[in-house]
Amino acid sequence: MSNVQTGFGPFIAVYLTAQAWTELEIGLALSVGAFVTMVMQVPAGALVDATPNKRLAAAAALLAIAISALLLALWPETLPVMVSEVLHGFASCVLGPSIAAISLALVGREHLGERLGRNARYAAVGSGVAAGLLGAAGAWLSGASVFWLTALLCAPSLVALATIRRADLHPPEPQEREAGAMRGLGTLLRDRGVLVFALCCGLFTLSNAAMLPLAGTQVTRNAGDEANLIIAACIIAPQLIMALIAPGVGRLAESRGRRIALLIGFAALPVRGLLLMLVEGPAWLILVQALDGISAAGLGVLLPLLAADLTRGTNRFNLCLGLFGLAVGIGGTLSTTLAGLAVEWFGAATAFAMLAGVGLLSVLAVLLAMPETRGRAAA
Structure with a gap:
Protein backbone atom coordinates (compact mmCIF):
# COMPACT_ATOMS: atom_id res chain seq x y z
CA MET A 1 0.00 0.00 0.00
CA ARG A 165 -7.37 -16.64 2.71
CA ARG A 166 -10.84 -16.39 4.15
CA ALA A 167 -9.86 -19.05 6.71
CA ASP A 168 -7.12 -16.70 8.01
CA LEU A 169 -9.70 -14.14 9.09
CA HIS A 170 -11.34 -14.40 12.51
CA PRO A 171 -15.14 -14.22 12.59
CA PRO A 172 -16.42 -10.85 13.79
CA GLU A 173 -17.32 -10.40 17.44
CA PRO A 174 -20.98 -10.16 18.45
CA GLN A 175 -22.09 -6.65 17.56
CA GLU A 176 -24.97 -4.48 18.60
CA ARG A 177 -27.65 -3.85 16.03
CA GLU A 178 -27.69 -0.43 14.44
CA ALA A 179 -30.19 1.46 12.34
CA GLY A 180 -27.59 2.82 9.95
CA ALA A 181 -24.37 4.76 9.55
CA MET A 182 -25.86 8.08 10.72
CA ARG A 183 -27.06 6.59 13.99
CA GLY A 184 -23.65 5.04 14.50
CA LEU A 185 -22.04 8.41 13.81
CA GLY A 186 -24.27 10.08 16.38
CA THR A 187 -23.32 7.47 18.97
CA LEU A 188 -19.62 8.03 18.30
CA LEU A 189 -20.02 11.80 18.63
CA ARG A 190 -21.47 11.30 22.11
CA ASP A 191 -18.49 9.20 23.24
CA ARG A 192 -16.06 11.26 25.33
CA GLY A 193 -13.06 9.13 24.37
CA VAL A 194 -13.79 9.55 20.65
CA LEU A 195 -14.18 13.33 20.95
CA VAL A 196 -11.06 13.80 23.06
CA PHE A 197 -8.87 11.72 20.78
CA ALA A 198 -10.27 13.48 17.70
CA LEU A 199 -9.22 16.76 19.36
CA CYS A 200 -5.77 15.27 20.06
CA CYS A 201 -5.44 14.22 16.41
CA GLY A 202 -6.44 17.67 15.19
CA LEU A 203 -3.97 19.43 17.51
CA PHE A 204 -1.23 16.96 16.56
CA THR A 205 -1.46 17.62 12.81
CA LEU A 206 -2.09 21.33 13.38
CA SER A 207 1.37 21.35 14.96
CA ASN A 208 3.08 18.74 12.78
CA ALA A 209 1.99 19.29 9.19
CA ALA A 210 3.73 22.62 8.60
CA MET A 211 7.04 21.84 10.31
CA LEU A 212 8.88 20.14 7.45
CA PRO A 213 7.54 22.47 4.68
CA LEU A 214 8.55 25.46 6.81
CA ALA A 215 11.99 23.99 7.48
CA GLY A 216 12.29 23.16 3.76
CA THR A 217 11.66 26.79 2.84
CA GLN A 218 14.45 27.92 5.15
CA VAL A 219 16.82 25.25 3.80
CA THR A 220 16.11 26.20 0.19
CA ARG A 221 17.10 29.79 0.91
CA ASN A 222 20.32 28.80 2.66
CA ALA A 223 21.50 25.62 0.92
CA GLY A 224 20.77 26.32 -2.75
CA ASP A 225 21.27 23.27 -4.98
CA GLU A 226 21.76 20.93 -2.02
CA ALA A 227 18.25 21.63 -0.71
CA ASN A 228 16.66 18.64 -2.50
CA LEU A 229 19.18 16.24 -0.96
CA ILE A 230 18.65 17.71 2.50
CA ILE A 231 14.86 17.48 2.22
CA ALA A 232 15.14 13.89 0.96
CA ALA A 233 17.23 13.04 4.02
CA CYS A 234 14.65 14.78 6.22
CA ILE A 235 11.99 12.48 4.77
CA ILE A 236 14.02 9.26 4.97
CA ALA A 237 15.37 9.76 8.53
CA PRO A 238 11.93 9.64 10.23
CA GLN A 239 10.98 6.60 8.14
CA LEU A 240 14.04 4.75 9.45
CA ILE A 241 13.22 5.68 13.06
CA MET A 242 9.59 4.69 12.56
CA ALA A 243 10.57 1.33 11.05
CA LEU A 244 12.81 0.64 14.05
CA ILE A 245 10.45 1.59 16.86
CA ALA A 246 6.88 1.05 15.58
CA PRO A 247 6.55 -2.62 16.68
CA GLY A 248 7.90 -1.64 20.11
CA VAL A 249 5.29 1.12 20.35
CA GLY A 250 2.58 -1.44 19.60
CA ARG A 251 3.91 -3.83 22.26
CA LEU A 252 4.17 -0.97 24.78
CA ALA A 253 0.56 0.01 24.11
CA GLU A 254 -0.56 -3.57 24.73
CA SER A 255 1.52 -4.11 27.89
CA ARG A 256 1.56 -0.69 29.60
CA GLY A 257 -1.48 1.05 28.17
CA ARG A 258 -2.40 3.39 25.34
CA ARG A 259 -1.80 6.72 27.09
CA ILE A 260 1.89 6.13 27.82
CA ALA A 261 2.56 5.21 24.19
CA LEU A 262 0.58 8.25 23.04
CA LEU A 263 2.45 10.55 25.40
CA ILE A 264 5.84 9.38 24.10
CA GLY A 265 4.81 9.98 20.49
CA PHE A 266 3.14 13.32 21.13
CA ALA A 267 5.90 14.63 23.44
CA ALA A 268 8.43 14.48 20.60
CA LEU A 269 6.38 17.07 18.71
CA PRO A 270 6.89 20.24 20.82
CA VAL A 271 10.55 19.27 21.34
CA ARG A 272 11.01 19.07 17.59
CA GLY A 273 9.31 22.43 17.04
CA LEU A 274 11.56 24.18 19.57
CA LEU A 275 14.72 22.59 18.17
CA LEU A 276 13.77 23.58 14.60
CA MET A 277 13.52 27.15 15.88
CA LEU A 278 17.13 26.95 17.12
CA VAL A 279 19.12 24.80 14.65
CA GLU A 280 20.51 26.00 11.34
CA GLY A 281 22.98 23.49 9.86
CA PRO A 282 21.70 20.76 7.49
CA ALA A 283 23.08 17.92 9.65
CA TRP A 284 21.31 19.24 12.73
CA LEU A 285 18.11 19.74 10.77
CA ILE A 286 18.14 16.10 9.64
CA LEU A 287 18.77 14.88 13.20
CA VAL A 288 15.94 17.00 14.59
CA GLN A 289 13.57 15.91 11.84
CA ALA A 290 14.28 12.28 12.78
CA LEU A 291 12.14 12.97 15.88
CA ASP A 292 9.17 12.95 13.51
CA GLY A 293 9.64 9.18 13.32
CA ILE A 294 8.75 8.90 17.03
CA SER A 295 5.62 11.02 16.57
CA ALA A 296 4.59 9.20 13.38
CA ALA A 297 5.00 5.81 15.05
CA GLY A 298 2.91 6.93 18.01
CA LEU A 299 0.01 8.30 15.97
CA GLY A 300 0.25 5.66 13.23
CA VAL A 301 -0.04 2.76 15.66
CA LEU A 302 -2.36 4.28 18.26
CA LEU A 303 -4.95 5.85 15.94
CA PRO A 304 -6.39 2.54 14.63
CA LEU A 305 -5.75 0.84 17.97
CA LEU A 306 -7.81 3.42 19.87
CA ALA A 307 -10.52 3.22 17.21
CA ALA A 308 -10.68 -0.53 17.85
CA ASP A 309 -10.85 0.01 21.63
CA LEU A 310 -13.55 2.65 21.42
CA THR A 311 -15.80 0.65 19.08
CA ARG A 312 -15.49 -2.83 20.55
CA GLY A 313 -18.72 -4.80 20.19
CA THR A 314 -20.00 -2.53 17.43
CA ASN A 315 -19.68 -2.28 13.66
CA ARG A 316 -18.25 1.26 13.79
CA PHE A 317 -14.49 0.61 13.64
CA ASN A 318 -13.92 2.11 10.20
CA LEU A 319 -16.45 4.89 10.79
CA CYS A 320 -14.43 5.85 13.88
CA LEU A 321 -11.24 5.73 11.80
CA GLY A 322 -12.92 8.09 9.36
CA LEU A 323 -13.74 10.56 12.14
CA PHE A 324 -10.15 10.54 13.33
CA GLY A 325 -8.95 10.90 9.74
CA LEU A 326 -11.22 13.93 9.30
CA ALA A 327 -9.71 15.53 12.42
CA VAL A 328 -6.21 14.84 11.05
CA GLY A 329 -7.17 16.39 7.70
CA ILE A 330 -8.63 19.53 9.25
CA GLY A 331 -5.55 20.01 11.44
CA GLY A 332 -3.18 19.51 8.52
CA THR A 333 -5.11 21.92 6.30
CA LEU A 334 -5.09 24.69 8.92
CA SER A 335 -1.46 24.06 9.88
CA THR A 336 0.22 25.20 6.67
CA THR A 337 -2.05 28.25 6.37
CA LEU A 338 -1.47 29.44 9.94
CA ALA A 339 2.26 28.77 9.75
CA GLY A 340 2.50 30.73 6.51
CA LEU A 341 0.73 33.69 8.06
CA ALA A 342 2.95 33.51 11.16
CA VAL A 343 6.11 33.52 9.01
CA GLU A 344 4.87 36.50 6.99
CA TRP A 345 3.89 38.55 10.04
CA PHE A 346 6.40 37.53 12.72
CA GLY A 347 9.18 35.42 11.13
CA ALA A 348 10.11 31.75 10.96
CA ALA A 349 11.31 31.45 14.58
CA THR A 350 7.94 32.64 15.89
CA ALA A 351 6.14 30.25 13.54
CA PHE A 352 8.13 27.28 14.89
CA ALA A 353 7.44 28.44 18.45
CA MET A 354 3.71 28.62 17.65
CA LEU A 355 3.74 25.10 16.20
CA ALA A 356 5.65 23.83 19.26
CA GLY A 357 3.03 25.45 21.51
CA VAL A 358 0.21 23.70 19.69
CA GLY A 359 2.16 20.45 20.00
CA LEU A 360 2.39 21.03 23.76
CA LEU A 361 -1.39 21.50 23.85
CA SER A 362 -1.80 18.09 22.19
CA VAL A 363 0.41 16.53 24.89
CA LEU A 364 -1.65 18.19 27.64
CA ALA A 365 -4.88 16.98 26.01
CA VAL A 366 -3.60 13.39 26.11
CA LEU A 367 -2.27 13.76 29.66
CA LEU A 368 -5.27 15.49 31.23
CA ALA A 369 -8.32 14.47 29.18
CA MET A 370 -7.67 11.25 27.25
CA PRO A 371 -9.06 8.19 29.07
CA GLU A 372 -7.07 4.95 29.13
CA THR A 373 -8.86 2.57 26.74
CA ARG A 374 -6.90 -0.64 27.22
CA GLY A 375 -9.14 -1.66 30.13
CA ARG A 376 -12.19 -0.75 28.06
CA ALA A 377 -11.01 -3.08 25.32
CA ALA A 378 -10.41 -5.91 27.80
CA ALA A 379 -13.86 -5.43 29.31
Whole structure:
Protein backbone atom coordinates (compact mmCIF):
# COMPACT_ATOMS: atom_id res chain seq x y z
CA MET A 1 0.00 0.00 0.00
CA SER A 2 2.72 2.48 0.92
CA ASN A 3 4.64 1.68 -2.29
CA VAL A 4 1.57 2.57 -4.32
CA GLN A 5 0.70 5.71 -2.35
CA THR A 6 4.21 7.20 -2.52
CA GLY A 7 3.73 8.18 -6.17
CA PHE A 8 1.02 10.66 -5.23
CA GLY A 9 3.20 12.89 -3.08
CA PRO A 10 5.58 15.60 -4.31
CA PHE A 11 6.06 13.74 -7.60
CA ILE A 12 2.77 15.13 -8.92
CA ALA A 13 3.90 18.74 -8.49
CA VAL A 14 7.23 18.01 -10.21
CA TYR A 15 5.51 16.18 -13.08
CA LEU A 16 2.89 18.86 -13.70
CA THR A 17 5.51 21.60 -13.54
CA ALA A 18 7.37 19.82 -16.34
CA GLN A 19 4.09 19.78 -18.28
CA ALA A 20 4.03 23.61 -18.19
CA TRP A 21 1.34 23.84 -15.50
CA THR A 22 1.42 27.04 -13.47
CA GLU A 23 1.80 27.04 -9.68
CA LEU A 24 -1.83 28.15 -9.36
CA GLU A 25 -3.07 25.25 -11.52
CA ILE A 26 -0.94 22.74 -9.62
CA GLY A 27 -2.12 24.11 -6.29
CA LEU A 28 -5.75 23.87 -7.39
CA ALA A 29 -5.34 20.25 -8.51
CA LEU A 30 -3.63 19.24 -5.26
CA SER A 31 -6.24 21.13 -3.23
CA VAL A 32 -9.03 19.19 -4.98
CA GLY A 33 -7.36 15.92 -3.99
CA ALA A 34 -6.79 17.06 -0.41
CA PHE A 35 -10.38 18.28 -0.08
CA VAL A 36 -11.84 15.01 -1.37
CA THR A 37 -9.58 13.01 0.94
CA MET A 38 -10.72 15.07 3.92
CA VAL A 39 -14.48 15.11 3.33
CA MET A 40 -14.72 11.45 2.26
CA GLN A 41 -13.04 10.04 5.39
CA VAL A 42 -16.29 9.45 7.27
CA PRO A 43 -18.41 8.20 4.32
CA ALA A 44 -15.62 5.86 3.20
CA GLY A 45 -15.28 4.49 6.74
CA ALA A 46 -19.02 3.83 6.88
CA LEU A 47 -18.82 2.13 3.47
CA VAL A 48 -16.02 -0.19 4.62
CA ASP A 49 -17.97 -1.00 7.80
CA ALA A 50 -20.99 -1.94 5.68
CA THR A 51 -18.92 -4.13 3.32
CA PRO A 52 -18.61 -7.71 4.56
CA ASN A 53 -15.64 -8.45 2.26
CA LYS A 54 -12.87 -6.06 3.32
CA ARG A 55 -10.37 -7.69 0.94
CA LEU A 56 -12.63 -6.86 -2.00
CA ALA A 57 -12.89 -3.24 -0.82
CA ALA A 58 -9.08 -3.00 -0.60
CA ALA A 59 -8.67 -4.56 -4.06
CA ALA A 60 -11.19 -2.14 -5.58
CA ALA A 61 -9.35 0.79 -3.98
CA LEU A 62 -6.00 -0.43 -5.35
CA LEU A 63 -7.47 -0.73 -8.85
CA ALA A 64 -8.90 2.79 -8.57
CA ILE A 65 -5.48 4.12 -7.55
CA ALA A 66 -3.91 2.33 -10.54
CA ILE A 67 -6.44 3.98 -12.85
CA SER A 68 -5.77 7.40 -11.34
CA ALA A 69 -2.02 6.90 -11.88
CA LEU A 70 -2.60 5.92 -15.51
CA LEU A 71 -4.75 9.00 -16.06
CA LEU A 72 -1.86 11.17 -14.87
CA ALA A 73 0.64 9.35 -17.08
CA LEU A 74 -1.49 9.37 -20.23
CA TRP A 75 -3.39 12.68 -20.08
CA PRO A 76 -1.72 15.41 -18.02
CA GLU A 77 -4.52 17.84 -18.86
CA THR A 78 -6.93 19.65 -16.59
CA LEU A 79 -9.98 17.36 -16.60
CA PRO A 80 -8.13 14.00 -16.44
CA VAL A 81 -5.85 15.29 -13.67
CA MET A 82 -8.84 16.52 -11.63
CA VAL A 83 -10.62 13.17 -12.13
CA SER A 84 -7.42 11.39 -11.09
CA GLU A 85 -7.16 13.46 -7.89
CA VAL A 86 -10.81 12.81 -6.96
CA LEU A 87 -10.50 9.08 -7.69
CA HIS A 88 -7.27 8.79 -5.72
CA GLY A 89 -8.66 10.77 -2.78
CA PHE A 90 -11.71 8.54 -2.38
CA ALA A 91 -9.75 5.31 -3.00
CA SER A 92 -7.22 6.27 -0.32
CA CYS A 93 -10.04 6.82 2.16
CA VAL A 94 -11.25 3.27 1.47
CA LEU A 95 -7.84 1.59 1.34
CA GLY A 96 -6.55 2.69 4.77
CA PRO A 97 -9.59 1.49 6.78
CA SER A 98 -9.73 -1.72 4.71
CA ILE A 99 -6.14 -2.60 5.65
CA ALA A 100 -6.86 -1.81 9.31
CA ALA A 101 -10.01 -3.97 9.23
CA ILE A 102 -8.13 -6.87 7.62
CA SER A 103 -5.41 -6.55 10.27
CA LEU A 104 -8.05 -6.69 13.00
CA ALA A 105 -9.64 -9.78 11.44
CA LEU A 106 -6.24 -11.50 11.10
CA VAL A 107 -5.03 -11.19 14.69
CA GLY A 108 -8.01 -10.15 16.81
CA ARG A 109 -8.10 -7.23 19.23
CA GLU A 110 -5.77 -8.84 21.77
CA HIS A 111 -2.79 -8.70 19.39
CA LEU A 112 -3.82 -5.69 17.31
CA GLY A 113 -1.28 -3.28 18.85
CA GLU A 114 1.72 -5.36 17.82
CA ARG A 115 0.21 -6.02 14.39
CA LEU A 116 -0.33 -2.30 13.81
CA GLY A 117 3.28 -1.70 14.85
CA ARG A 118 4.45 -4.17 12.23
CA ASN A 119 2.15 -2.53 9.67
CA ALA A 120 3.76 0.82 10.44
CA ARG A 121 7.25 -0.69 10.07
CA TYR A 122 6.48 -2.11 6.62
CA ALA A 123 4.75 1.11 5.59
CA ALA A 124 7.85 3.12 6.52
CA VAL A 125 10.19 0.75 4.68
CA GLY A 126 7.87 0.65 1.68
CA SER A 127 7.64 4.43 1.48
CA GLY A 128 11.42 4.79 1.61
CA VAL A 129 12.06 2.13 -1.04
CA ALA A 130 9.33 3.43 -3.32
CA ALA A 131 10.59 7.02 -3.00
CA GLY A 132 14.00 5.85 -4.20
CA LEU A 133 12.58 3.81 -7.09
CA LEU A 134 10.16 6.48 -8.24
CA GLY A 135 12.72 9.25 -7.86
CA ALA A 136 15.22 7.30 -9.96
CA ALA A 137 12.59 6.58 -12.61
CA GLY A 138 11.58 10.23 -12.77
CA ALA A 139 15.20 11.40 -13.03
CA TRP A 140 16.53 8.83 -15.50
CA LEU A 141 13.48 7.89 -17.59
CA SER A 142 10.68 10.47 -17.61
CA GLY A 143 8.22 12.21 -15.32
CA ALA A 144 5.40 10.01 -16.57
CA SER A 145 7.35 6.85 -15.68
CA VAL A 146 6.69 7.62 -12.00
CA PHE A 147 2.98 7.00 -12.55
CA TRP A 148 3.46 4.02 -14.87
CA LEU A 149 5.55 2.45 -12.12
CA THR A 150 2.96 3.39 -9.48
CA ALA A 151 0.25 1.61 -11.48
CA LEU A 152 2.56 -1.38 -11.94
CA LEU A 153 3.19 -1.59 -8.20
CA CYS A 154 -0.54 -2.22 -7.70
CA ALA A 155 -0.04 -5.71 -9.19
CA PRO A 156 2.15 -7.15 -6.37
CA SER A 157 -0.12 -5.40 -3.88
CA LEU A 158 -3.12 -7.25 -5.32
CA VAL A 159 -1.18 -10.53 -5.32
CA ALA A 160 -0.30 -10.07 -1.65
CA LEU A 161 -3.94 -9.28 -0.87
CA ALA A 162 -5.11 -12.40 -2.73
CA THR A 163 -2.86 -14.64 -0.61
CA ILE A 164 -4.89 -13.77 2.49
CA ARG A 165 -7.37 -16.64 2.71
CA ARG A 166 -10.84 -16.39 4.15
CA ALA A 167 -9.86 -19.05 6.71
CA ASP A 168 -7.12 -16.70 8.01
CA LEU A 169 -9.70 -14.14 9.09
CA HIS A 170 -11.34 -14.40 12.51
CA PRO A 171 -15.14 -14.22 12.59
CA PRO A 172 -16.42 -10.85 13.79
CA GLU A 173 -17.32 -10.40 17.44
CA PRO A 174 -20.98 -10.16 18.45
CA GLN A 175 -22.09 -6.65 17.56
CA GLU A 176 -24.97 -4.48 18.60
CA ARG A 177 -27.65 -3.85 16.03
CA GLU A 178 -27.69 -0.43 14.44
CA ALA A 179 -30.19 1.46 12.34
CA GLY A 180 -27.59 2.82 9.95
CA ALA A 181 -24.37 4.76 9.55
CA MET A 182 -25.86 8.08 10.72
CA ARG A 183 -27.06 6.59 13.99
CA GLY A 184 -23.65 5.04 14.50
CA LEU A 185 -22.04 8.41 13.81
CA GLY A 186 -24.27 10.08 16.38
CA THR A 187 -23.32 7.47 18.97
CA LEU A 188 -19.62 8.03 18.30
CA LEU A 189 -20.02 11.80 18.63
CA ARG A 190 -21.47 11.30 22.11
CA ASP A 191 -18.49 9.20 23.24
CA ARG A 192 -16.06 11.26 25.33
CA GLY A 193 -13.06 9.13 24.37
CA VAL A 194 -13.79 9.55 20.65
CA LEU A 195 -14.18 13.33 20.95
CA VAL A 196 -11.06 13.80 23.06
CA PHE A 197 -8.87 11.72 20.78
CA ALA A 198 -10.27 13.48 17.70
CA LEU A 199 -9.22 16.76 19.36
CA CYS A 200 -5.77 15.27 20.06
CA CYS A 201 -5.44 14.22 16.41
CA GLY A 202 -6.44 17.67 15.19
CA LEU A 203 -3.97 19.43 17.51
CA PHE A 204 -1.23 16.96 16.56
CA THR A 205 -1.46 17.62 12.81
CA LEU A 206 -2.09 21.33 13.38
CA SER A 207 1.37 21.35 14.96
CA ASN A 208 3.08 18.74 12.78
CA ALA A 209 1.99 19.29 9.19
CA ALA A 210 3.73 22.62 8.60
CA MET A 211 7.04 21.84 10.31
CA LEU A 212 8.88 20.14 7.45
CA PRO A 213 7.54 22.47 4.68
CA LEU A 214 8.55 25.46 6.81
CA ALA A 215 11.99 23.99 7.48
CA GLY A 216 12.29 23.16 3.76
CA THR A 217 11.66 26.79 2.84
CA GLN A 218 14.45 27.92 5.15
CA VAL A 219 16.82 25.25 3.80
CA THR A 220 16.11 26.20 0.19
CA ARG A 221 17.10 29.79 0.91
CA ASN A 222 20.32 28.80 2.66
CA ALA A 223 21.50 25.62 0.92
CA GLY A 224 20.77 26.32 -2.75
CA ASP A 225 21.27 23.27 -4.98
CA GLU A 226 21.76 20.93 -2.02
CA ALA A 227 18.25 21.63 -0.71
CA ASN A 228 16.66 18.64 -2.50
CA LEU A 229 19.18 16.24 -0.96
CA ILE A 230 18.65 17.71 2.50
CA ILE A 231 14.86 17.48 2.22
CA ALA A 232 15.14 13.89 0.96
CA ALA A 233 17.23 13.04 4.02
CA CYS A 234 14.65 14.78 6.22
CA ILE A 235 11.99 12.48 4.77
CA ILE A 236 14.02 9.26 4.97
CA ALA A 237 15.37 9.76 8.53
CA PRO A 238 11.93 9.64 10.23
CA GLN A 239 10.98 6.60 8.14
CA LEU A 240 14.04 4.75 9.45
CA ILE A 241 13.22 5.68 13.06
CA MET A 242 9.59 4.69 12.56
CA ALA A 243 10.57 1.33 11.05
CA LEU A 244 12.81 0.64 14.05
CA ILE A 245 10.45 1.59 16.86
CA ALA A 246 6.88 1.05 15.58
CA PRO A 247 6.55 -2.62 16.68
CA GLY A 248 7.90 -1.64 20.11
CA VAL A 249 5.29 1.12 20.35
CA GLY A 250 2.58 -1.44 19.60
CA ARG A 251 3.91 -3.83 22.26
CA LEU A 252 4.17 -0.97 24.78
CA ALA A 253 0.56 0.01 24.11
CA GLU A 254 -0.56 -3.57 24.73
CA SER A 255 1.52 -4.11 27.89
CA ARG A 256 1.56 -0.69 29.60
CA GLY A 257 -1.48 1.05 28.17
CA ARG A 258 -2.40 3.39 25.34
CA ARG A 259 -1.80 6.72 27.09
CA ILE A 260 1.89 6.13 27.82
CA ALA A 261 2.56 5.21 24.19
CA LEU A 262 0.58 8.25 23.04
CA LEU A 263 2.45 10.55 25.40
CA ILE A 264 5.84 9.38 24.10
CA GLY A 265 4.81 9.98 20.49
CA PHE A 266 3.14 13.32 21.13
CA ALA A 267 5.90 14.63 23.44
CA ALA A 268 8.43 14.48 20.60
CA LEU A 269 6.38 17.07 18.71
CA PRO A 270 6.89 20.24 20.82
CA VAL A 271 10.55 19.27 21.34
CA ARG A 272 11.01 19.07 17.59
CA GLY A 273 9.31 22.43 17.04
CA LEU A 274 11.56 24.18 19.57
CA LEU A 275 14.72 22.59 18.17
CA LEU A 276 13.77 23.58 14.60
CA MET A 277 13.52 27.15 15.88
CA LEU A 278 17.13 26.95 17.12
CA VAL A 279 19.12 24.80 14.65
CA GLU A 280 20.51 26.00 11.34
CA GLY A 281 22.98 23.49 9.86
CA PRO A 282 21.70 20.76 7.49
CA ALA A 283 23.08 17.92 9.65
CA TRP A 284 21.31 19.24 12.73
CA LEU A 285 18.11 19.74 10.77
CA ILE A 286 18.14 16.10 9.64
CA LEU A 287 18.77 14.88 13.20
CA VAL A 288 15.94 17.00 14.59
CA GLN A 289 13.57 15.91 11.84
CA ALA A 290 14.28 12.28 12.78
CA LEU A 291 12.14 12.97 15.88
CA ASP A 292 9.17 12.95 13.51
CA GLY A 293 9.64 9.18 13.32
CA ILE A 294 8.75 8.90 17.03
CA SER A 295 5.62 11.02 16.57
CA ALA A 296 4.59 9.20 13.38
CA ALA A 297 5.00 5.81 15.05
CA GLY A 298 2.91 6.93 18.01
CA LEU A 299 0.01 8.30 15.97
CA GLY A 300 0.25 5.66 13.23
CA VAL A 301 -0.04 2.76 15.66
CA LEU A 302 -2.36 4.28 18.26
CA LEU A 303 -4.95 5.85 15.94
CA PRO A 304 -6.39 2.54 14.63
CA LEU A 305 -5.75 0.84 17.97
CA LEU A 306 -7.81 3.42 19.87
CA ALA A 307 -10.52 3.22 17.21
CA ALA A 308 -10.68 -0.53 17.85
CA ASP A 309 -10.85 0.01 21.63
CA LEU A 310 -13.55 2.65 21.42
CA THR A 311 -15.80 0.65 19.08
CA ARG A 312 -15.49 -2.83 20.55
CA GLY A 313 -18.72 -4.80 20.19
CA THR A 314 -20.00 -2.53 17.43
CA ASN A 315 -19.68 -2.28 13.66
CA ARG A 316 -18.25 1.26 13.79
CA PHE A 317 -14.49 0.61 13.64
CA ASN A 318 -13.92 2.11 10.20
CA LEU A 319 -16.45 4.89 10.79
CA CYS A 320 -14.43 5.85 13.88
CA LEU A 321 -11.24 5.73 11.80
CA GLY A 322 -12.92 8.09 9.36
CA LEU A 323 -13.74 10.56 12.14
CA PHE A 324 -10.15 10.54 13.33
CA GLY A 325 -8.95 10.90 9.74
CA LEU A 326 -11.22 13.93 9.30
CA ALA A 327 -9.71 15.53 12.42
CA VAL A 328 -6.21 14.84 11.05
CA GLY A 329 -7.17 16.39 7.70
CA ILE A 330 -8.63 19.53 9.25
CA GLY A 331 -5.55 20.01 11.44
CA GLY A 332 -3.18 19.51 8.52
CA THR A 333 -5.11 21.92 6.30
CA LEU A 334 -5.09 24.69 8.92
CA SER A 335 -1.46 24.06 9.88
CA THR A 336 0.22 25.20 6.67
CA THR A 337 -2.05 28.25 6.37
CA LEU A 338 -1.47 29.44 9.94
CA ALA A 339 2.26 28.77 9.75
CA GLY A 340 2.50 30.73 6.51
CA LEU A 341 0.73 33.69 8.06
CA ALA A 342 2.95 33.51 11.16
CA VAL A 343 6.11 33.52 9.01
CA GLU A 344 4.87 36.50 6.99
CA TRP A 345 3.89 38.55 10.04
CA PHE A 346 6.40 37.53 12.72
CA GLY A 347 9.18 35.42 11.13
CA ALA A 348 10.11 31.75 10.96
CA ALA A 349 11.31 31.45 14.58
CA THR A 350 7.94 32.64 15.89
CA ALA A 351 6.14 30.25 13.54
CA PHE A 352 8.13 27.28 14.89
CA ALA A 353 7.44 28.44 18.45
CA MET A 354 3.71 28.62 17.65
CA LEU A 355 3.74 25.10 16.20
CA ALA A 356 5.65 23.83 19.26
CA GLY A 357 3.03 25.45 21.51
CA VAL A 358 0.21 23.70 19.69
CA GLY A 359 2.16 20.45 20.00
CA LEU A 360 2.39 21.03 23.76
CA LEU A 361 -1.39 21.50 23.85
CA SER A 362 -1.80 18.09 22.19
CA VAL A 363 0.41 16.53 24.89
CA LEU A 364 -1.65 18.19 27.64
CA ALA A 365 -4.88 16.98 26.01
CA VAL A 366 -3.60 13.39 26.11
CA LEU A 367 -2.27 13.76 29.66
CA LEU A 368 -5.27 15.49 31.23
CA ALA A 369 -8.32 14.47 29.18
CA MET A 370 -7.67 11.25 27.25
CA PRO A 371 -9.06 8.19 29.07
CA GLU A 372 -7.07 4.95 29.13
CA THR A 373 -8.86 2.57 26.74
CA ARG A 374 -6.90 -0.64 27.22
CA GLY A 375 -9.14 -1.66 30.13
CA ARG A 376 -12.19 -0.75 28.06
CA ALA A 377 -11.01 -3.08 25.32
CA ALA A 378 -10.41 -5.91 27.80
CA ALA A 379 -13.86 -5.43 29.31
